[in-house]
Amino acid sequence: GQNIDQPTEMTATEGAIVQINCTYQTSGFNGLFWYQQHAGEAPTFLSYNVLDGLEEKGRFSSFLSRSKGYSYLLLKELQMKDSASYLCAVRDGDYKLSFGAGTTVTVRA
Amino acid sequence: GAVVSQHPSWVICKSGTSVKIECRSLDFQATTMFWYRQFPKQSLMLMATSNEGSKATYEQGVEKDKFLINHASLTLSTLTVTSAHPEDSSFYICSARDTGEVEQYFGPGTRLTVT
Numbered sequence: 001g002q003n004i005d006q007p008t009e010m011t012a013t014e015g016a017i018v019q020i021n022c023t024y025q026t027s028g029f030n031g032l033f034w035y036q037q038h039a040g041e042a043p044t045f046l047s048y049n050v051l052d053g054l055e056e057k058g059r060f061s062s063f064l065s066r067s068k069g070y071s072y073l074l075l076k077e078l079q080m081k082d083s084a085s086y087l088c089a090v091r092d093g094d095y096k097l098s099f100g101a102g103t104t105v106t107v108r109a
Numbered sequence: 110g111a112v113v114s115q116h117p118s119w120v121i122c123k124s125g126t127s128v129k130i131e132c133r134s135l136d137f138q139a140t141t142m143f144w145y146r147q148f149p150k151q152s153l154m155l156m157a158t159s160n161e162g163s164k165a166t167y168e169q170g171v172e173k174d175k176f177l178i179n180h181a182s183l184t185l186s187t188l189t190v191t192s193a194h195p196e197d198s199s200f201y202i203c204s205a206r207d208t209g210e211v212e213q214y215f216g217p218g219t220r221l222t223v224t
Contacts, residue, residue, distance in 0.1 A: 031211065042202050042215040043153070087152060095141060095206065097213065099152040 002026045002098035006088050011106045012078055020073045020103045022088035033097065034062050034073045035087040043087055047073065075105070083107045111137045113205050115216035122193055122223055129189045130219045132203030138183040139205035143213065144176075147200040159186050193223040 003025040012018040024032070031050040035043035049055055049064035049071060061074040075082055088100040112135040122128050132142055141160050145153040157173075159165040159180035167173045177189040186205075190197055200220050204213040 033212075040200075040218075040220070042218045044215070045212055048211055094158070095213075096143070096155055096158060097153075097204075098155070101152045 002090055002092070004088055004090055004098060004100035006086075006100040006103045008101070009104045009106070011108060013108050014078055014080060016078050018075045018078060018105060020075070020086050020088075020105070022071045022073070022100055024069050024071070024088070024090050024100075026069075026090050026092065026098070028092035028094075029066065029090060030093050030095070031091045032062075032064055032071050033089040033091065034060075034071075035089060035099075037085045037087055037102065039085075046086075078107045080107050080109065111135075111205075111207075111212075111214040113139075113203065113214045113216040115201075115203055115219050117219060118217060119220040120222070122221070124194055124223055125192055127189055127191045128193055128221060129187055130201055130203075130221075132186045132188070132205065132216050134184045134205045134207075134214070137205075137207050137214075139186070140183065140208045141206050142180055142186040143204045143206075144178060144186075144188050145202045145204070147202060147218075153202060156188075190221065193221070195223045197221065198223045 006022045034046040037043040047062035054063045059076045064071045085102040087102045089097040114133045116131045144156045156171045157165045157167045165178035180186040202218040204215045206213045
């Protein structure tokens with residue numbers, strides 16, 4: 001089975017940086033995804049890591065360490081529209097995604 | 110990017126009736142489609158995986174006779190909630206992927222309310 005942990009909530013100020021950690025223990029690993037989800041909407045893809053290291057994509061970066069079962073999503077230059085839930089998801093060999101419970105990020109002015 | 114649609118976007122039905130939700134890939138062939146359920150303030154839980162032309166594979170604890178999944182073509186999968194009860198009220202989301210693609214593309218979701 002899959003066990004994926006991430007913090008429940010985080011609050012940060014507009015313009016700041018926030019790092020959302022995700023740890024996982026899985027029976028199979030074929031990549032880690034980060035998604036953003038606004039209330040009442042479907043998740044939207046942010047990043048994908050399958051090898052160790054940092055992937056940068058504009059204001060968002062994601063890091064993976066497979067040996068530690070650890071990933072983080074870094075959000076820079078926070079904007080009000082970044083207030084959302086951020087989901088860490090691990091994919092197994094059958095391409096099935098297991099999601100963490102999500103981290104609600106609130107950006108304050 | 111690839112687009113996945115769902116219909117309807119929301120539905121209200123009476124207890125005991127059945128509801129069908131459609132998931133379509135609009136500009137790619139979806140060899141595999143996934144159905145998820147999300148309760149308020151919880152994460153997505155995978156219900157089943159369907160491959161075109163074959164029976165769906167259900168996750169543990171999901172009743173296959175209650176949640177009927179049909180993946181009749183490379184662009185359409187349907188989820189039918191049979192004999193719906195209020196506890197089936199949830200946000201149902203599908204996703205689709207094509208062979209060789211890394212990413213799953215999510216539909217906009219269907220909010221089901223059973224009264």
